[in-house]
Amino acid sequence: xxxxxxxxxxxxxxxxxxxxxxxxxxxxxxxxxxxxxxxxxxxxxxxxxxxxxxxxxxxxxxxxxxxxxxxxxxxxxxxxxxxxxxxxxxxxxxxxxxxxxxxxxxxxxxxxxxxxxxxxxxxxxxxxxxxxxxxxxxxxxxxxxxxxxxxxxxxxxxxxxxxxxxxxxxxxxxxxxxxxxxxxxxxxxxxxxxxxxxxxxxxxxxxxxxxxxxxxxxxxxxxxxxxxxxxxxxxxxxxxxxxxxxxxxxxxxxxxxxxxxxxxxxxxxxxxxxxxxxxxxxxxxxxxxxxxxxxxxxxxxxxxxxxxxxxxxxxxxxxxxxxxxxxxxxxxxxxxxxxxxxxxxxxxxxxxxxxxxxxxxxxxxxxxxxxxxxxxxxxxxxxxxxxxxxxxxxxxxxxxxxxxxxxxxxxxxxxxxxxxxxxxxxxxxxxxxxxxxxxxxxxxxxxxxxxxxxx
Amino acid sequence: xxxxxxxxxxxxxxxxxxxxxxxxxxxxxxxxxxxxxxxxxxxxxxxxxxxxxxxxxxxxxxxxxxxxxxxxxxxxxxxxxxxxxxxxxxxxxxxxxxxxxxxxxxxxxxxxxxxxxxxxxxxxxxxxxxxxxxxxxxxxxxxxxxxxxxxxxxxxxxxxxxxxxxxxxxxxxxxxxxxxxxxxxxxxxxxxxxxxxxxxxxxxxxxxxxxxxxxxxxxxxxxxxxxxxxxxxxxxxxxxxxxxxxxxxxxx
Numbered sequence: 001x002x003x004x005x006x007x008x009x010x011x012x013x014x015x016x017x018x019x020x021x022x023x024x025x026x027x028x029x030x031x032x033x034x035x036x037x038x039x040x041x042x043x044x045x046x047x048x049x050x051x052x053x054x055x056x057x058x059x060x061x062x063x064x065x066x067x068x069x070x071x072x073x074x075x076x077x078x079x080x081x082x083x084x085x086x087x088x089x090x091x092x093x094x095x096x097x098x099x100x101x102x103x104x105x106x107x108x109x110x111x112x113x114x115x116x117x118x119x120x121x122x123x124x125x126x127x128x129x130x131x132x133x134x135x136x137x138x139x140x141x142x143x144x145x146x147x148x149x150x151x152x153x154x155x156x157x158x159x160x161x162x163x164x165x166x167x168x169x170x171x172x173x174x175x176x177x178x179x180x181x182x183x184x185x186x187x188x189x190x191x192x193x194x195x196x197x198x199x200x201x202x203x204x205x206x207x208x209x210x211x212x213x214x215x216x217x218x219x220x221x222x223x224x225x226x227x228x229x230x231x232x233x234x235x236x237x238x239x240x241x242x243x244x245x246x247x248x249x250x251x252x253x254x255x256x257x258x259x260x261x262x263x264x265x266x267x268x269x270x271x272x273x274x275x276x277x278x279x280x281x282x283x284x285x286x287x288x289x290x291x292x293x294x295x296x297x298x299x300x301x302x303x304x305x306x307x308x309x310x311x312x313x314x315x316x317x318x319x320x321x322x323x324x325x326x327x328x329x330x331x332x333x334x335x336x337x338x339x340x341x342x343x344x345x346x347x348x349x350x351x352x353x354x355x356x357x358x359x360x361x362x363x364x365x366x367x368x369x370x371x372x373x374x375x376x377x378x379x380x381x382x383x384x385x386x387x388x389x390x391x392x393x394x395x396x397x398x399x400x401x402x403x404x405x406x407x408x409x410x411x412x413x414x415x416x417x418x419x420x421x422x423x424x425x426x427x428x429x430x431x432x433x434x435x436x437x438x439x440x441x442x443x444x445x446x447x448x449x450x451x452x453x454x455x
Numbered sequence: 456x457x458x459x460x461x462x463x464x465x466x467x468x469x470x471x472x473x474x475x476x477x478x479x480x481x482x483x484x485x486x487x488x489x490x491x492x493x494x495x496x497x498x499x500x501x502x503x504x505x506x507x508x509x510x511x512x513x514x515x516x517x518x519x520x521x522x523x524x525x526x527x528x529x530x531x532x533x534x535x536x537x538x539x540x541x542x543x544x545x546x547x548x549x550x551x552x553x554x555x556x557x558x559x560x561x562x563x564x565x566x567x568x569x570x571x572x573x574x575x576x577x578x579x580x581x582x583x584x585x586x587x588x589x590x591x592x593x594x595x596x597x598x599x600x601x602x603x604x605x606x607x608x609x610x611x612x613x614x615x616x617x618x619x620x621x622x623x624x625x626x627x628x629x630x631x632x633x634x635x636x637x638x639x640x641x642x643x644x645x646x647x648x649x650x651x652x653x654x655x656x657x658x659x660x661x662x663x664x665x666x667x668x669x670x671x672x673x674x675x676x677x678x679x680x681x682x683x684x685x686x687x688x689x690x691x692x693x694x695x696x697x698x699x700x701x702x703x704x705x706x707x
Contacts, residue, residue: 128646
């Protein structure tokens, strides 16, 4: 049952991407089909729960089939173009031993990671004390809003500050989905999302640079130590990083090439990012800024509508949570304030996280080197400046959010030392995308690939 | 002698003919002709070069010609210029990349951990016990704490309401300064619910505050803590377990 559910969700996402544009490559479609399918089904599960439909296995499968049927129907007018897009276009010109070596290393490392993820059931504290348990209980009780663990009479602390009740429900509902279809553990979800992301990241990076550079970036991004080890856990950070970074990179591709399909898929992934974690809003803000910069001359401000729609999941979930009593004490400080000690702690923490190579390997070191190496083109031609802008802006916004949180359930030091390192996962893929797509490195690696080409 | 390769019913064809020996070098030569849509390209090579099949040469030429991505002369030159230097270049580049990655592993302990512990050791661990049950796999990660909670799960009916120990109960120092066998990994209520569901859990700080705290049917005992929650005397040797509040159902 779970295999059928996963397959149908994959096909739904695949057809959805092909509906946006048949020009998306197979690796991109394979990469983002499952996360988008999962995002759609969980969104509909929330709507069903809202109107009182029980989240039984039958209801979940029926919704999946309905979504798949809708996606098939949407593709019928474009069926010829769709079928034509499946025609393989083999081009092995780029194949060289470096590409093959990196491919083998990625395949081996991901095989090990995938096996490990599926082998061990959920055991990390954050997932057991939150996401996984909520998903499991939702699957057993066929509801999200009415779960026993959300009842204050049974669990008085559920409405306390920082409670999981206020977290965006995508990951929890996706676990509920897989549990309702008979899974013993929920680990298939993080395992498949990370595997998909590797395909997707390679697919979208090779659109902006040569294949050898794309696989190099995929390898560098994948073995980023902290992110790689977290990818086998059931918490939301890596899943969120996959959606947020992919969405942001698509928006950056749109900014450069002005292909509307990139903006559409980018905004769909950004909506998914907001559906996973609330702080994903920082990427929507960065997108709005990029669209504003691009369209300021032509005054095509209706383009702003697309990124704005990406916030819809947050708005709808807020209303759903408020109407169903899924609320907790607010931890947000909504008014402006000045706390130099807090600023110093957060800034120090941020600098420490970025500079230390234990968490993200050499990602930020290479990013700095690439930015300095490409300085000439950045100044002269504004080459990939928008990507740098996105990285800086979203990082600053992230730490601004940290500043505006009232840490009543934990200390700021604990959050910076143990939680904040996960906030920067989103920047890792974007950083690697910049490292290999800036003009200096792109040209260098293109020459390198040409010199190694057998054809 | 003349051979013709006419592949896939295209109008293109590749011909190759043995030529006399070169008068200066005594090398055997082959005369090649590639014909496509009234275009004829001819060239000479040494016998035995290139070492690919004729049909491969034909398909490469045809593809290049149709796509017009590269001039036919350049394509011919690329195909026949010899693969050995490119192969050596590839080997050198792949070797250099491998050495760089190895150096990164040695320079940065985090990369070393990823490769040697996270990737390789985990795979070895998983391969060593491929058929371990779900409970065994979780015990490998959560240790004694998990074994205790599944003991509670197996020893209580599914409709029971269990008084669950706190972190202090789990990690308390035993008489004689003996260290507790538990680490306190599963003291969070939701973590306990994940394993004990559909049983209900009541914590110390909920006693008297929630309706469920008045319906307790079982008390989970660790390190002899919480025996005072039971309405009867518990033998002094009873340190770890779960007991019903109803004394008539006690079975030590």
